[in-house]
Amino acid sequence: GDSVTQMEGPVTLSEEAFLTINCTYTATGYPSLFWYVQYPGEGLQLLLKATKADDKGSNKGFEATYRKETTSFHLEKGSVQVSDSAVYFCALSGGDRGSNYKLTFGKGTLLTVNP
Amino acid sequence: EPEVTQTPSHQVTQMGQEVILRCVPISNHLYFYWYRQILGQKVEFLVSFYNNEISEKSEIFDDQFSVERPDGSNFTLKIRSTKLEDSAMYFCASRSGTLSYGYTFGSGTRLTVV
Numbered sequence: 001g002d003s004v005t006q007m008e009g010p011v012t013l014s015e016e017a018f019l020t021i022n023c024t025y026t027a028t029g030y031p032s033l034f035w036y037v038q039y040p041g042e043g044l045q046l047l048l049k050a051t052k053a054d055d056k057g058s059n060k061g062f063e064a065t066y067r068k069e070t071t072s073f074h075l076e077k078g079s080v081q082v083s084d085s086a087v088y089f090c091a092l093s094g095g096d097r098g099s100n101y102k103l104t105f106g107k108g109t110l111l112t113v114n115p
Numbered sequence: 116e117p118e119v120t121q122t123p124s125h126q127v128t129q130m131g132q133e134v135i136l137r138c139v140p141i142s143n144h145l146y147f148y149w150y151r152q153i154l155g156q157k158v159e160f161l162v163s164f165y166n167n168e169i170s171e172k173s174e175i176f177d178d179q180f181s182v183e184r185p186d187g188s189n190f191t192l193k194i195r196s197t198k199l200e201d202s203a204m205y206f207c208a209s210r211s212g213t214l215s216y217g218y219t220f221g222s223g224t225r226l227t228v229v
Contacts, residue, residue, distance in 0.1 A: 043121075043206060043221055043223045044223075045220070102160045102171060105159075107156070
């Protein structure tokens with residue numbers, strides 16, 4: 001079945017530092033890839049997505065590129081802010097056509113940004 | 116922007132009691148899901164629902180769990196006889212027929228079984 005492996009962290013950075021959170025996946029088909037963010041005490045919010053190989057998803061300064069050759073979807077941001085402190089989840093959907101397109105999540109990466 | 120609404124935000128129940136978690140998905144969405152997140156752990160798929168029936172369920176979704184869409188707007192998750200290990204955050208999600216638009220999640224219901 002489908003699976004997602006992401007850097008578990010926690011990751012602690014200073015404001016304006018560069019962020020990378022690694023995510024790799026295993027899927028039988030051609031999945032869509034997502035990054036979700038969970039701020040403290042809140043639900044899951046879609047951060048960005050990519051639906052096919054070489055697509056780049058971007059939002060709020062975050063970017064991730066769908067790399068089929070390396071089965072990766074690493075999240076990057078050039079300059080993090082304190083307000084980016086949250087848990088970040090990599091997820092995929094649609095890899096297994098029989099899966100009804102449920103989301104399969106990685107374990108999440110806690111990011112703390114210090115002023 | 117359309118939202119998925121979940122109620123209650125927090126529920127405390129005694130072991131062995133029945134609970135119903137409620138969700139109002141986005142009105143023109145066709146696919147509905149429940150996920151759970153045990154504290155500090157990954158988000159896990161429970162069940163998907165389409166065309167008024169369960170389309171897929173995980174191993175977690177045993178006979179103690181059931182889902183309903185009773186009136187075309189609400190989407191409920193019932194746990195018949197709660198166990199301590201059911202304590203978790205439960206998320207409802209919905210999506211349109213087009214996968215590329217992604218899923219919209221509710222803010223979750225934190226269930227605490229004591």
